[in-house]
Amino acid sequence: MKAIFFLILRLLLKRKRQTLVAVLGVSIGVGAFVAMASLMNGFQKYFIEQAIDLNSHITLKVKDEEKPEERLKRFYGEDNIFVIRGAKPKEKKDKVSDHATLITRYEKDKDIVGVSPHLNAQGIIRYGVLEKTASLIGIDPMLERKSSVIDRFIVNNRLNNLISDRYSIIIGRLLAQDLGIVETGKKVIITTPNGNTQLFKVVDFFDSGITYIDQTRVYMNIKTLQTMTGKPNEVNEIVFKIKDVHSAEDISRRISKETGYYTESWQFSYRNFLQIFKIQNYVTYIIVFAILVVSAFGIFNIIMMTVMEKRRDIAILKALGYEDKDIVRVFAYNGLIIGIIGSILGSALGFLIQEYLASVDIEVQGIIRTKGFLLDRNPLYFFYGILFAIVFSFFASFYPSYKASKLNPIDIFRSGG
Amino acid sequence: MIPLLELTGVSKILGSEHILKDITLTINEGTFTSIIGPSGSGKSSLLYIMGLLDRPSSGEVRLCNEKIDFNNSNRLAEIRNRHYGFIFQFHYLIPELTLEENIMLPMIKAGKTLHEASEISHKLIDKFGLTGKANRKPYQVSGGEQQRVAIARAMANNPIVIFADEPTGNLDSKNTEIVMETFLHLNQEGKTIVMVTHELDLAKKTANILQMIDGRISSR
Ligand SMILES: Nc1ncnc2c1ncn2[C@@H]1O[C@H](COP(=O)(O)OP(=O)(O)OP(=O)(O)O)[C@@H](O)[C@H]1O
Ligand SMILES: [Mg+2]
Numbered sequence: 001m002k003a004i005f006f007l008i009l010r011l012l013l014k015r016k017r018q019t020l021v022a023v024l025g026v027s028i029g030v031g032a033f034v035a036m037a038s039l040m041n042g043f044q045k046y047f048i049e050q051a052i053d054l055n056s057h058i059t060l061k062v063k064d065e066e067k068p069e070e071r072l073k074r075f076y077g078e079d080n081i082f083v084i085r086g087a088k089p090k091e092k093k094d095k096v097s098d099h100a101t102l103i104t105r106y107e108k109d110k111d112i113v114g115v116s117p118h119l120n121a122q123g124i125i126r127y128g129v130l131e132k133t134a135s136l137i138g139i140d141p142m143l144e145r146k147s148s149v150i151d152r153f154i155v156n157n158r159l160n161n162l163i164s165d166r167y168s169i170i171i172g173r174l175l176a177q178d179l180g181i182v183e184t185g186k187k188v189i190i191t192t193p194n195g196n197t198q199l200f201k202v203v204d205f206f207d208s209g210i211t212y213i214d215q216t217r218v219y220m221n222i223k224t225l226q227t228m229t230g231k232p233n234e235v236n237e238i239v240f241k242i243k244d245v246h247s248a249e250d251i252s253r254r255i256s257k258e259t260g261y262y263t264e265s266w267q268f269s270y271r272n273f274l275q276i277f278k279i280q281n282y283v284t285y286i287i288v289f290a291i292l293v294v295s296a297f298g299i300f301n302i303i304m305m306t307v308m309e310k311r312r313d314i315a316i317l318k319a320l321g322y323e324d325k326d327i328v329r330v331f332a333y334n335g336l337i338i339g340i341i342g343s344i345l346g347s348a349l350g351f352l353i354q355e356y357l358a359s360v361d362i363e364v365q366g367i368i369r370t371k372g373f374l375l376d377r378n379p380l381y382f383f384y385g386i387l388f389a390i391v392f393s394f395f396a397s398f399y400p401s402y403k404a405s406k407l408n409p410i411d412i413f414r415s416g417g
Numbered sequence: 418m419i420p421l422l423e424l425t426g427v428s429k430i431l432g433s434e435h436i437l438k439d440i441t442l443t444i445n446e447g448t449f450t451s452i453i454g455p456s457g458s459g460k461s462s463l464l465y466i467m468g469l470l471d472r473p474s475s476g477e478v479r480l481c482n483e484k485i486d487f488n489n490s491n492r493l494a495e496i497r498n499r500h501y502g503f504i505f506q507f508h509y510l511i512p513e514l515t516l517e518e519n520i521m522l523p524m525i526k527a528g529k530t531l532h533e534a535s536e537i538s539h540k541l542i543d544k545f546g547l548t549g550k551a552n553r554k555p556y557q558v559s560g561g562e563q564q565r566v567a568i569a570r571a572m573a574n575n576p577i578v579i580f581a582d583e584p585t586g587n588l589d590s591k592n593t594e595i596v597m598e599t600f601l602h603l604n605q606e607g608k609t610i611v612m613v614t615h616e617l618d619l620a621k622k623t624a625n626i627l628q629m630i631d632g633r634i635s636s637r
Contacts, residue, residue, distance in 0.1 A: 312507075312509055313509075313511045313512075315509065316503075316505075316509035316510075316511070317511075317522070318470075318494075319468075319470060319497060319503050319509075320497065320498060320503070320522055320523045320526065320570075321494045321495065321496075321497040321498020321499070321501075321523060321526050321527070322494065322498075322526055323490070323491060323494045324490070326526070409470055410465050410470050410471050413461070413465075413470075413505060413582070414461065
């Protein structure tokens, strides 16, 4: 064993340059993996957390339901579905009329933290000569507080103004920017699709960091919106905040069954984003995988070359009584050591990249807006990076090492090696 | 006379070539045997089989009355490590290791500690006239000295027999003489030696001469 280690050391030192290149390859692979994983997951986690905490974990709403046969076709294919026509239509709900009962009922539910009614409507918001479309959300501020983290995103913390002044609104930061509003207290005019127009005071801004939300959203008191849209006491959406966000799908299904309304979990509402994230993750992991494959080839190459060059030494070691497994070890450890050193350096590199990214202070503007990069600095990424690198270098060095152990010493002695 | 190594009806066929033909011979303990013969007559091939580096196509090999099982490669490796010493024309020292470390190799494989191995290695270095050169690399000493290191390495585990294939083939006459003297000295100490050579002068200094021609032993 000791003999093997001093042999390995000598072999590594012999090929300093190639060893260094192979070590660097592994380091870059591991470093890139750590950096990319923390960057991407940081972004994705942030997005999901913000979006679901803000919007709701589960939404109950009135919906033009997809015809059931459409859904069946999607799963089973066009030809396998027979549609029975003329069946008696079931009762159909077009508004959440029993919202008060539902809210009191689910407020007591052990899985549910908060329940809040919404009235959603489209509208046009005008400031001076500028006009923008907006999605108007009528809320009950007290209940909304319990069922979302709305307060966290309201810049001056004036959610209560919606109660004291029925004609006050809170508008998205980017919407305000688009309209040219930089400070609170400005008066804007909102028009609803039924033609009603009303003057409002902007009392606060709303800054979630999620671009499409901040660009369109207007919060007002639900009563005001009910009056404006001519739907007194009407609600078209109830949102739920639950204890465990991961059980949203189950609870959503349960609520739907219990109430007969259509419900949607955040996973379903955000399925497009989740899908994009999945693809994004695949792409990243493929890139990192490619880097690791390249560095594995580097290791393969260096071990193969060492084996070729060391044929004489392998022959004499075998003549001196070293067994095949000893020879395998000499070369496989050689590769493994490259992998281990590479992953240690790579982890350091990944850490440094993280530090750098964390210190960068730029405005990022995409689907989300943040200052600087959002990192998820999970230690597991280091663990996986190191694990992959070591497994890769093991496999890369295994074949040449095995080849080395199968060399027949007398072939080398005869050829004068 | 105690038989050390016995070959019975050993043949070696490689492809269509009949390299060794029905060889039966005995190497007794404490003897110095040289194998001579023209190039291609099968001297090395015979040595590889006696040295358990190659397997015969047919026939039997016995070492100290143990029938050798050529399928048991671990046992073959163990015998080579503990009981055999090898010296080749090209000394096959590992260039990255010092002379001392080269000599230590068989001992470490045999399970000796680095300390023990180093001690023995130093004794051998002194014994073979290499004092002070323990930490040199093989390319930092002469060809004759390299061959003496190879002999020291062959002696490291105090083997029962030494096999040498043209050990002087690459040496000038002065170094040839030194190496030959070393062998004779070791033989006087009781070591069994089998040496392949094509120099009749050297063979004549040994007690037994096996003459090979075309895969057969023609005289002894
Ligand atoms: N791999 C092989 N395949 C076929 N024939 C071989 C092979 N290796 C050696 N031979 C043949 O075996 C015969 C014996 O070879 P060997 O090396 O034992 O001869 P030798 O007496 O040691 O010769 P030299 O004095 O040149 O070293 C030769 O005729 C050689 O051509
Ligand atoms: Mg030969």
